[in-house]
Amino acid sequence: MKILQKFISYYKPYKGMFYMDMFCAFMLSLIDLAFPVMVSFMVNNIYTRSQSEILKYVILIGTGLFLMYIVRYFCQYYITSWGHIMGARMEADMRSDIFSHLQRLSFSYYDNTNTGKLMSRIVTDLFDISELAHHGPEDLFISLLKIIGSFVILMSIDARITTILFLITLFMIYSSYFYNKKMKSVFKNNREKIASVNAQIQDSLSGIRVVKSFSNEHIENKKFEKGNDAFLKTKENSYAIMGKFFSMNGFFQGILYLSVVILGGIFISNGNFQAKDLMVYILYINIFLNPIDKLVNFTEQYQRGITGFERFLEVINTHPDIVDKKDAIDLKAPKGEITLENVSFSYDNKNSVLENISINIKAGKTVAIVGPSGSGKTTFCSIIPRFYEVDKGSVKIDGIDIRDIKIKSLRSNIGIVQQDVYMFAGTIKENIAYGNPKATDEQIIEAAKMANAHEFIMGLEEGYDTYVGERGVKLSGGQKQRISIARVFLKNPQILILDEATSALDNESERLIQRSLELLSKNRTTIVIAHRLSTIRNADEIIVLTDEGIKERGNHDELINSKGEYMRLYNMQFEQALV
Template sequence: MQTFKYFVSFYKPYKGMFFLDLFCAAVISAVDIAFPLIFGWCTGTLFLEGPDAIYHGLTWLIPAMLVMYIVKAACRYYVTCQGHIMGAKMETDMRRDLFEQLQRLSFGFYDRTNTGTLTSRIVSDLFDISELAHHGPENLFISLIKILGSFAVMLCINWQLGLCLGAVTLVMLWFSAVQNKRMEATFADNRKKVAGINASVVDSLEGIRVVQSFANEPLELQKFGKANENYLKSKEANYRAMGAYYTGNHFFQGLLYVTIVLAGGLLAARGEISIGELATFVLYVNVFVSPLEILIELTEMFQKGFSGFRRFEEIMKEVPDIQDAPDAGELRDVKGDVSFHDVSFAYEDGVPVLENISFDIPAGRNVALAGPSGSGKTTICSLIPRFYDATAGEVLVDGQNVKDLQLHSLRDAIGVVQQDVYLFDGTIADNIRYGKWDATEEEIMDAVRKANLQDLIDSLADGLETQVGEKGTRLSGGQKQRISIARLFLKDPKILILDEATSALDNESEAVIQRSLRDLAKGRTCLTIAHRLSTIQNADEILVIDDGGIAERGTHKELMKKNGIYARYCRIQFENAGGDADGGIRE
């Protein structure tokens, strides 16, 4: 019932269109119910009178019927056109709400949810919901009016024959209810299987370069084939349930006619019904059966639409792991002080990543994080902008707990440069402007110069308006990284997080990027995750993270003198580089 109420709430902005749609549906039904009565009156009364009476009757009956069918046509147009528009608007509202919810959900949700599954819910599920939103109430309303109206008239014509018809109809409804439960389960399974196909397609296509570089197209075909086969089996089960449902209902419809012929013949033999009344009754049986067929089709539509809506509701009920506290305040006049006080963190599986981490980074200082893979360096950086929340302890920015700050103002003060740069499909200018969407042309060009991007822009025929392609596939890694730095210059954050920003670049590109990063870091609090330890030798302080805690801390020289973990990493890199200390230890 809660799901149904939630579904109905989407009609509220369009209740005028909705009730007019139902009114038009009622007019259409009334016209269909009226015709057998008019025809019965003509054959039983008007056409039995003299020619003059017939001519006179037709002079007013035909214009009246023409008006009646013109009104029906106008109502049919509104139902078909505006009714569908209403459904499309509701679909648009749901898609907007779903996308807004997906934007609110935190990293934890996306860690456990496949993107292809979400795509299926945004596209195919919502289309079926839209069809249900429009056709469901309208078809149900038309069907009920026709069924109740025609049944009432049939009872008036001959109540015994009407009761016989009603008895068969009740058995038919019982059969439909039983089969309906079967169909509901198969439609729900269909949704899961088609989401599996979408997930397989998105995963394969997004990694197409890896697939082809390993010549693993057959493997991807095998994986997709498995998802496709599962969907086929689900559809087969669905169609078997539908076959039983439709076959049974059409058999009962035939049984209605058999009942009318049998009972009508017996009543006629006993003189309890005239041939004219029986003919009119049969016309009303057609009016009665037609909406039953509509209701049968509506059942399939309802199952598709409502199972899709339940999946939509699942996401809408998802509570974001990270959200503003009711009394959250805005972070103003940002200085850039960052502090960790006894911070611990564990992911959903309960395995601890950080335990009792404490350190302070005064505004404007450059602190680096070093350590083995999985030690928690990236996690530490993710806790500052609240991509995840600490499970214990406090993370402070300018002396304020990040959990007490509005997310927008907190993240607006923080800039992140990642190893894997994501560019949106569009122009270079659009991707730079992402740092400050209302930036002027002059501000964009200033960011371009600061990021050492001017030479690239000048070398391109379309300059800033060059299309970067999906995820920036038309650009090199170094070019993408410089664009990401330019948008951070435009954003102008007080706190900067460099998450292995140059680890995937060649030496020449790295040298250019490092110059840009040094310029970017000036006057900002900077937290750097090191890939090449040579890049952090000039950091104000280096924190060596190991086994979920701070194993060592100090400047490069101090740590080398300690001859501990950090010194060992440096020697390993030196040896790997063949005498060049610019070796590498990966995150």
């Protein structure tokens, strides 16, 4: 019931369209029920009269039926067009809700969820929900009206035959219920399997350059075929159940006709029934069976739609683990002092990545974090913008616990330049403007100049309007990195995090970007995760982080003189450079 209540809530913005759709469905049902009544009336009361009277009544009744079918035309038009539009709008609302909700979920959710499977829920599942939203109430309403109306009229013609038909119909309902339960599980399985296929396709196509560089197309084909075959088997299973379902209902419908013909023949032979009444009765049998067909189709449609809606709710009901407190405040004009007090953090409450870390970074200072892979350097920087929630301790900015600051306000004051730069599909201008969507063209160009990107951009055929391709595939690593720095210049944050921003670049690109980063870091609190230790010699403080926590801290000269872990790492890189 909770699932249905949530589903029904999406009709609220479209109550007028819904009620009009139901009214049109009501008129449609009445007109369809009226035709056999008119036929019965004419057979019993008109065709036995004189030729002139028959002609008069035929014209009168014909005109009435013609007007009714004009009304039916407009009702059918509304149901088919605006009914579908209502369903499409509801689908758009649901898609908007799930996308907005996905934006609120934290990194930890995406660490454990495949993007391809999420795409399946946003696109494939919601299409069937749209069809159910439109056709479901309408088909149910029309079917019930026609079944009840035709049943009452059939009872008035002959209660004995109608009682037999009713008993057969009960068997049909039981059969539908039995297969309905089977279809629900098989449709859910179908959705899970197609989501896995979508996930594999997304993964393979995203990594197509790696696939081709290793000549592993055959491996990807095998992986795809495995998922595709699994989906095919579930589809075959579902169609086998559907075949039994529809065949059984078709069988019962045949029994209904057979019962009418046999019982009608027996009653006519006994003089208890007239042949003309049997003709009208058979007309109403068609009206009685048509909505049953609709209900049968509705059963399949309902299971497709409701299993999709259940999967939709699984995402919607996933609560973000990082949210604003009720009394959270905006971070106004921050100085940029960062304090970590006894901070501990682990992923999924398993092995601890950071353990009892305490650091104070003065406003406007540059602090470098170095250490071996897996020591928690990136994690250290991820907890400051509150991408992850610390297990113990607190992170403060200007003495305020970040959990007391609104997330949007906190992250608006922090700029991040990462090693793996993400470019959105679009133009260079659009990608730079991501740092400040309200920026003018002049501000975008100024940011690009400060990032040493303007010159190479103007060298491109379409300049700032150059399309970068998916994930910026048309740009080099150094070019993408400079665009990402221009984004941060445009954002103009007080706190800056540089996560190995130059480690994957050639020497020339690194030199250009290093100049940009030095300019960007000016008068900002800067945290640098460094792979190349030569780039952090001028940092105000260097912190050596290992899996045991903070091993050493001090400036470059102090750490070299202490002849500890930092000196070992530095000498190792120096020796590699000589080789």
